Amino acid sequence: MSVLWFVLGLIALVAGAELLVRGASRLALSFGISPLVVGLTVVAFGTSAPEMAVSVQSAWSGQVDIALGNVVGSNIFNVLVILGLSALITPLVVHQQVIRQEVPVMIGVSLLLWALAADGEIARWEGVLLAALVVGYTVLLIRQSRRETAAAQAEVDAEYAEAFTPASGAWQSHWGVQALLILAGLALLVLGAGWLVEAAVTFARYLGVSEMVIGLTIVAAGTSLPEVATSVMAAIRGERDIAVGNVVGSNIFNILAVLGISASVAPAGLSVAPAMLAFDIPIMVAVAVACLPVFFTGALVARWEGALFMLLYTAYTVYLILRAGAHDALTGYGVALSVALPLVGLTLAILAWRHWQETRATPDA
Numbered sequence: 001m002s003v004l005w006f007v008l009g010l011i012a013l014v015a016g017a018e019l020l021v022r023g024a025s026r027l028a029l030s031f032g033i034s035p036l037v038v039g040l041t042v043v044a045f046g047t048s049a050p051e052m053a054v055s056v057q058s059a060w061s062g063q064v065d066i067a068l069g070n071v072v073g074s075n076i077f078n079v080l081v082i083l084g085l086s087a088l089i090t091p092l093v094v095h096q097q098v099i100r101q102e103v104p105v106m107i108g109v110s111l112l113l114w115a116l117a118a119d120g121e122i123a124r125w126e127g128v129l130l131a132a133l134v135v136g137y138t139v140l141l142i143r144q145s146r147r148e149t150a151a152a153q154a155e156v157d158a159e160y161a162e163a164f165t166p167a168s169g170a171w172q173s174h175w176g177v178q179a180l181l182i183l184a185g186l187a188l189l190v191l192g193a194g195w196l197v198e199a200a201v202t203f204a205r206y207l208g209v210s211e212m213v214i215g216l217t218i219v220a221a222g223t224s225l226p227e228v229a230t231s232v233m234a235a236i237r238g239e240r241d242i243a244v245g246n247v248v249g250s251n252i253f254n255i256l257a258v259l260g261i262s263a264s265v266a267p268a269g270l271s272v273a274p275a276m277l278a279f280d281i282p283i284m285v286a287v288a289v290a291c292l293p294v295f296f297t298g299a300l301v302a303r304w305e306g307a308l309f310m311l312l313y314t315a316y317t318v319y320l321i322l323r324a325g326a327h328d329a330l331t332g333y334g335v336a337l338s339v340a341l342p343l344v345g346l347t348l349a350i351l352a353w354r355h356w357q358e359t360r361a362t363p364d365a
Contacts, residue, residue, distance in 0.1 A: 002206070006199035010222045012192025016049065016185045018226070023181030047246060048074075048253045049185075050223035052261065053192065058215075059262035064270045066200060067262045068122075069215025070223060072276065072284050075110070075251045076216075077224050079287045080313035082247050085228070086235040087306025094244050094295040102248045103291050105137065109255045110288040114281050122270040127263025134256035212273050213324045216280060217317065244301070251288070275323070283316060286341065293348040312344070 051074050058067035086092055109130075116126045200214045231246050263270045272281075294305050319337060322330040 002199045002202040005195045006203070006218075006222075009192040009195030009199060010225065012188045012195065014050070014225050014229075016053075016188030016192055019181045019185030019188065023178045023185060045249070045253045045257070047226040048250045048258060050192070050226060051254055052258045054219060054223050055258050055262040056265060059266040059270060062267065063201060063211055064266060065210060065212035065273060066215040066219060067266070068259070068270050068272060068276065069212045069280075070219045071254045071259045071262075072280050073216035073220025074224050075254055075284050076280075076287050076316065077220050077313070078227055078247045078251055078254075079291060080309040080316070081221075082224065082227050082231045083244065083291075083301060084306040084309030084313065086231045086244075087301040088303055088310070089232065089235045091303055092235065092244050092301040092306075094301065098244055098248060099292070099295050102245070102252070103288075103295060106248050106251050107285075107288045107292065109133070109252055110285045113255050113259065114285055117272040117277055117281060120272050120274070120277065122259070122263045122272065124264055124266065124269050127260045127266075127269070130256045130260030131264060132260075134253065134260065137252065137256065210273075210324070212276060213320055216276075217320060244295075248291070279319075286345070287312075290345065290348060308344070312341075315340075 051070055055067040055070050058064065058070070083092070112130075113122075116122050116130075200219050201211060203214055203218065227246060227250050231244075259270075294301060315337060319330075319333060321327075322333055
């Protein structure tokens with residue numbers, strides 16, 4: 001029965017997120033809001049709606065390990081699996097704005113989360129701070145979109161309008177229909193989150209592992225399904241900027257909004273497990289930092305880099321499994337990871353440096 005409720009919860013979350021994104025996107029467009037702003041905010045944030053629903057529900061009911069594990073695990077999953085899988089389908093071109101602004105913002109908020117969690121707790125006032133920052137970030141995006149040149153704005157608007165406007169032109173229907181879609185999506189999100197959290201707690205008790213591990217793995221992967229669908233379909237259709245932007249935007253939203261609101265509504269803030277503080281959050285930060293040299297090398301995520309991301313996620317998951325079972329091989333495996341991961345980071349940094357040197361030398365030639 002727990003498996004059934006978990007599956008039903010995932011279906012409700014995915015369906016709810018789809019209705020919410022469609023309804024909100026079309027409603028915004030019908031009121032004359034720029035499709036660029038809709039793409040950067042409603043769509044990227046809407047795909048994180050399952051994380052929001054699950055983490056808030058978990059925090060409110062006292063399962064703080066699931067709430068925090070869901071966000072940290074989702075951010076790791078988004079970069080390593082979703083970008084990795086999308087890059088294996090087709091090499092991903094990265095827009096310069098993503099390299100110059102969005103990735104540094106993602107790294108910055110990841111480091112901020114690490115700093116806030118250093119004392120073993122994310123207090124309610126810290127949650128309010130994170131939630132306030134997402135408002136500031138959204139305002140920044142809107143103001144930037146208004147400064148775009150008319151030609152660039154028209155080009156991007158056309159791209160997003162095509163991406164989110166059905167052939168039938170249904171987005172132009174009455175605003176009441178879109179409002180009903182939004183309400184239906186929210187209802188499904190709340191319902192699905194309750195089912196999924198209850199099933200996840202049951203899984204943890206049955207398997208004898210912590211709720212944190214369940215949050216970092218099963219729940220994180222499940223709530224990232226909208227991002228998987230959005231980025232993979234964007235890669236298949238050739239909309240490679242959307243595939244990358246969706247992941248980076250969702251990661252920023254997960255930390256600032258999802259975790260911020262979760263900490264704000266939790267009865268006593270969010271306590272951070274020592275294991276998460278010592279390993280999982282640093283891994284999340286390292287994954288965010290790794291995006292910069294990967295994206296910088298030719299503004300392209302190549303297939304080999306996608307395969308590397310998938311391999312890194314497999315190694316991370318194996319470590320979680322060994323840690324959950326207190327396996328004898330955990331110590332040796334941990335030592336191997338502590339050697340391999342810095343080497344991977346050093347290699348990426350060297351490649352980025354060499355590419356930068358070649359870029360500087362090209363105009364002189």
